Amino acid sequence: MNNPYLDIVFRSVSVYLFMIIALRIFGKKQLSQLNTTDVILILLISNAVQNAMVGSNVSLAGGILAALSLFIVNLVFKRIVFKSERIKNWIQEKPEILIHNGKIEFETVAKLGITSEELEEVMREHGIAYFKEVKLAMLEMDGTISMISGHPSLRQTHHKRKIHKSLGEVGAL
Known part of the structure; x- marks a missing residue:
């Protein structure tokens, strides 16, 4: 992409969707019972995906845009999940x-x-x-x-x- 800010938005949304899929694959127990290795994994993932989201743009504006993109895509995704029974069933595991x-x-x-x-x-x-x-x-x-x-x-x-x-x-x- 030519526009570095659109690139950050695209990268941030891509990482968000990847994380949703990864969390679905690895299951709810992984989220609900964090031990030391899980916390370390979360810290390492956050560091790894930060670079994937902002690329070489380490400016304040780039970081804020990445965070804003994540907030917006999270809001949109929650609304889609709320309205779509099919997606909700895929995302949410059953008791x-x-x-x-x-x-x-x-x-x-x-x-x-x-x-x-x-x-x-x-x-x-x-x-x-x-x-x-x-x-x-x-x-x-x-x-x-x-x-x-x-x-x-x-x-x-x-x-x-x-x-x-x-x-x-x-x-x-």
């Missing part, structure tokens, strides 16, 4: 049953990459000691795990999984 009537759904848990240690941690946070006490555990669309205990004395809770603040909006996709 998944992890435990049903005390029995772990091993195939689902393995597919999502959730370890037994992670499930046990969430159970402890919900005040549940044994898998057999879990009536229903779900990985929700937003990456949270909700649990309903089968034990009458335990209160029902909703566990908010750790979501990095800068990924909160993307995590809802």
Whole structure:
């Protein structure tokens, strides 16, 4: 492109769309449970895509234009997702049953990459000691795990999984 500012807009929108597709491929668990390696990955990706978005233009105007482009494309994309059931279904994953009537759904848990240690941690946070006490555990669309205990004395809770603040909006996709 001849216009360096249109080039920045094009590059920024391209990186945004790439990240939407990449996040869809790698799944919601990746967003909702950030550990040290995930934070490092996010930092490295942000550094890598910054160069892809602004190219050799490291001016203030170039950076602001890249950020503005991302805000606008995010707003437009959210409206498209809101209005299109087909795109919404492609972007948003469905809730998944992890435990049903005390029995772990091993195939689902393995597919999502959730370890037994992670499930046990969430159970402890919900005040549940044994898998057999879990009536229903779900990985929700937003990456949270909700649990309903089968034990009458335990209160029902909703566990908010750790979501990095800068990924909160993307995590809802």
